Structure formats: structure tokens, C-alpha cells
Amino acid sequence: MKITIERAALLRSLGHVQSVVERRNTIPILSNVLLRAEGNELSLTATDMDLEIVESAQAEVLRAGATTAPAHTLFDIVRKLPDGSQVELEASAESGVMTLRSGRSNFRLGCLPTEDFPQMSGGEMAHRFSVSAADLRTLVDRTKFAISTEETRYYLNGIYLHAARARSGEAELPVLRAVATDGHRLAKVEMPLPDGADGIPGVIVPRKTVLEIRKLADEAADRIEIGLSETKIRFTFDTVVVTSKLIDGTFPDYERVIPTGNDKLMEVDARSFAAAVDRVATISTEKSRAVKLALGKGVLTLSATSPEAGSATEEIEVSYDSAPLEIGFNSRYLLDITQQIEGEFARFSMADAASPTVVRDVADGAALYVLMPMRV
């Protein structure tokens, strides 16, 4: 293999693929990126066996071929090369070495045989549909904070993506819905079901995959193709294809835990509420992060106390008409949710100090959050 490629193009592609590569690997080949030169393209592949990312970049191919080189080292070298430089990569199957030349810089990197590089068997994607990059960003942003990292409930370590029917007045609309929960909060967001997505199986997309596609969605052109089988999901951006295994588990029946009868309603200016929670939480202990909400007619009093730091209270005007209520929350969980509310007002539907509270963006019916109180 022998190619020349612009430093900027190589850096961009390596930047995408190297983040899949784990920093510490017990299997040496997984530290490497597979480089394959063909036609007028260099394709780069990285994998951690659960997630594979393939990207192609324009290059001048002088001799077609392939090799694998250490991903992080290669990325670091290219990152440090001057702007606008040309990079030459040359490797031969026999030597086990790849040479990188650029200007007066010369690197020799140890390579591993391409035959050892694990291929994620492609498999047929039975379902295909496309979503806009903006919709994909919304689905991910509104839910990813609630993904659990607790390994014992592995089936919560991702976003549950599925087709559902949403009630809107009398009518029922088909929607594509994303749900994530860690048991303490739950986030649910939906969009109109794209063509081709009816009949898709409900799948759990792992957290790492979610975070990778979220990064790529920032740079993506408008449409993103999604392919789905029982065990894998594939996202196709312009020049990048991300294939991921799905979490093999059953997502809990989340609709059962979304309360429908909460009758104590509070509406509050989302920005000033978030700012006040943030201020008051300065006092709550680092470990528990508890804040208390005391609701009376038209006014909400936020408070926090800690044995070491002291205490804090702040009042905000709210619209609230029900019986007085005191309820505690983890302040960080409250902030995670209020940050997702883009409209002016947030609506809290509560029952009592021990039961889950529902939070919605008054201006956006597509997203719903459930938050478990903290008993203090």
C-alpha cells in the first residue's frame, strides 16, 4: 500500500475512528486501525468488537493494499503535523512496518497483519429508514443523560429505540420513540415514525454507540440512514458507517412506571428554576446533592442544608394551586432534565413526596421526563 493524503482529511477521519479504540486493550489488534487503499480512497476501520466504524477519505492511491497501524499513535502523529501538509503512507505486507512521511518528518510504525483484524459480520439489515440529523440529535440529547451505567441492570445501559403509537387527542399517531432510564429518572422522546420504520423491533442501542453517533451527527449532512436487524444497528452518515451490536436484553415495561394521575401541577419558568436549583445546590453535600422543594400557592421555596456547609433557601414565583407539598430531589437530576427544556416553561406533575414526578416542556409535547423524589 502506498498513498498520499492531505493531513486535514486524514486527521478528520482518524479523529472519528480512534475514539472507538479503547485506550487499554488486552487484544493488541484492537488498538489498531485498519487502513485500506483502493481506487481513489483510503478507508479506515476501527472496532472494539461491539462497535465498528468505517470511514472513507479521498486519497491519491499509488499502490493499492492494506495494513493495520496503532490508532492512537497514528492520530497523535497526524495531529502534530503542520496544517496543510501532505502525508505519505507506505506499507508492505512482508515488512510489518508502515512508513509515514510528511515534509521532513519520518515515522516507522509497527503493523499487524490485516487478516487478524476482526470483521464485524455485516449481515442483512432487514429494516431501513432515514432520519434528519437534527431529529437524531434531539432523540439522543433528550435521553442520553438518563442512561444507566450500572452493570447489573445491563439492559438499561442504552437507549431503547422502538416504534410506538402516541395518543394525540382522539387520534393515535405512529412514532419513533427513544427511552432511557436508570431507575431514578426516565426520559422519553418521540418523533413522527419515518417511512420504512413501521414494524421495526424494539432495540437497545448501547451507550458508547449513542455517544459516538451523537458526535458524528454534529458534522453530518441532513439525512442519516439507519439500518436495523435483530442484533445490530447501522448508521450511515456521508462518508462514515457505524455498525453496532445491540444490547441483548429486555427493556422494562416503562409505560407502567409513568404516572398518569398526578394532580398537583406546577408551572415554572425553566431558566430561572434551573438557575435557582443550581445556586441552592451549592450548599447541599457533594455526596447527596439533595434539594427540597416546598410548594405553596403561587410560590416555590427551594432549600438545601448540609451539616458542614450551612443552609440556603430561595423563593421563585410559580403557578401552583394545589395543597401545599414538600418534596426532595437530587439537584443534579433536576438540572439534567431542566437543561433539556428549550421552551419557556416547565410543567411538574406531582402526587406526593414519595411518588414519581412527571416533568414536561410546556411548549414541546414530544418529550417527557419522570423523576423519582429523594426522601430527606
Added chain:
Amino acid sequence: MRHPELDDLAIAHVDCDAFYASVEKRDNPKLADKPVIVGGGRRGVVAACCYVARLYGVRSAMPMFKALEFCPDAVVIPPDMRKYAAVGRQVRGMMTALTPLVEPISIDEAFLDLSGTERLLGGSPARSLVRLVRRLEQELGITASIGLSYNKFLAKIASDLDKPRGFRAIGRAEAESFLAPQPVSLIWGVGKALERRLEIEGIETIGDIRERDEHWLVSRFGAMGRRLHRFARGQDDRRVEPDEATKSVSAETTFNRDLTDAEELARRLWPLCETVARRMKAGGHHGHSVVLKLKTADFHLLTRSRRLDTATQLAEEIYRAALPLLEKEADGRAFRLIGVGCTDLDDGAPGRLGDLLDAERDRRARVEHAMDAIRARQGEAAIVKGRSLPPTKPR
């Protein structure tokens, strides 16, 4: 007692004599003249031995079988840590009545800085210490030895010189001449390995250290070299640091025979979780993290920890957090010890987060609170979980 500098020395090391054994003798006067060993199990070691047992050559930390070879008539008493801890707290209370600057080293041993207490206590530190020892004997029925000096290093050495019921002072004028002929092993931190390395260099006594310059010592022994240089001259500027808040609560057990079976290990884990929970509840702590400790048959120590989403003091929750950590490690290796603990303690009321998906969680908490209430009235054994019972043989 006479000593020219007696009234100028204020750093003390107080060390109870054969503490566990003394407490047992106090509680059972029939044992007074008998050799008593506190410790247990076939694989156990001597946790403490009275001075009668020491006459036979028994020493603490000695394997039990060996101790019984030396002293076959010894009365062996399994340790009752809760009792010793309670007495230890009383001892600590009497110390802090003299000065807030009490640095506990263990349950029965502490440094005290009595500087500036003359006026308040109506006498020199030496007098106050004599009164402390008298109180320990009269009110708690145990004895202690005192070392008094101008720093921790020498105070600790001094308390050991006249044990039991000793009181020794080491003053500034005599420090160097006292130290010179002593073996290097007297210095805290000089173990067998370092002792051998020093011997190779021709250093056997503390006096030998003083003949080498600091550079030479540091270049060969690093930070320890600097410590050797200073200690050899009777210098130690470490301060007496008062007790810090409890950082963790844990319990562990060494098995009579190594265990490999995951279920068997889990059965051993549960009572430890109950012990930790009992102490957490008594101390008013909630832990944000649970730590599992395992020691393999070849003495490899493993610790695995997990952060909880909501702080706990409940045995059931500690167990449920530790069990998956254990299951991951119990892969057929043989273990000789298992331990569990809570860290990241919160002494306030950290609040409890409910779980949307696990309605049983609150019920489990209520069950444990109900069990605690019954135990408070009827004793620990009044009610146990099925998990505590021996496994039934399959039919």
C-alpha cells in the same frame, strides 16, 4: 518517679497492657492467674495474650497452634470485638478529658499531646498521666503503660520499656546516648528487610546510623534515609493529629479452609454485611460506596468497589451491591479471606432515592427496619434472614 526533665515533657504514648486479655480477666476473675489467649480458629492467630501466657513464650500475632504448643494449658477465648470496642471508647473518653489532641493508633493505644494543659489540669503532663492510669485501673479495671518524651518517636519507644504498668520518660539530654546502643529495629518502619540491608552496610545500632551523613542515607534509602537520619538523633517533628472522622466501616473473616465455591463465599459474605450494617446504624453513617475484599489462597489481596446510587446503612443493600462483585471474582480461585465494607461515608441524612423499576426496594428497607426493631427488644438472634441458615441438602 524522678527525671530531671519530667515537667518539660508533654508528648505521651499510652498503650494498654494486653488489652483484650485484660478485659477478659476483668470480666472473669477466675482467670486472674491463668494464662489467657484471645484469638481463635484453627487457622487463627493470637490477637492478645496476658502476661502469664507471655511467660511461656506466647506472643501476639503468633499462629494459634504454635501458641498452644508453648502453652498447652492456656485458656483460649474467642475475641469479642464489640466488648473491646466499648471499653476502647471509654479509654478514649478519659484521654480526651485531658486534651483534645489525642491521636489513636488502635483501639487501645494513642498519642497524646499535653502541651499547655498544666494550668487547666492543675499539674504537669506527667502528673496528669499518672492520674489517667489510675482512673483506667480503678474505673475500667485495665492497666496501661506510658511513654513520655518530647516527640512521638521517643514516646512510643519509652512506653514499651517497662511494660506492663510502666511509666518511662526520655528527655532531650539523654535521647542520643539512650538511642546509640539500641538496635535499628527499634525505629518505626525498620522491618526485617531494611534491617538486613542496613546490616550489609555495617549498620546494626542506631549509633551506627548517626555516623553516616544524611546524603549517604538518602541516596541509599530514599525518604526512609531521611527519617533514619533524624530519628537517630532523637528528632521527630510529626505532630499529634487528633482522631479524624470515621472513613469506612468494614468486617472480614478468614476461613478455616480455603473456599472456591461462589455460593459458599456468598454465605460467608452475608453475616459480614449484617455486622457492617449494625456498626453503620450504631454510628449513624450511610455509605455511598461498597467495597469487597478478597484474599486468594496465595495471599493476593483483591479489592473491588461499587458506588451506590443512594447511600445506605442496610445489610440487604450492602449485600446486593457486594454480591455481583463477588460473583465476578469467584471464578474457581481459592480464597482464604473475605471482607466487605462501606466507604464514602455520609454522617448526615443523605436521603433515599426510590427506584422506578424496583418497587421491592422500599419493602426490603422496611423489612430490615422491622428486623432491627425486633432485635433491639429480643436480641440479635431473635430473627434472621433465611440466608443466614445453613443450606439444606437436596433430597
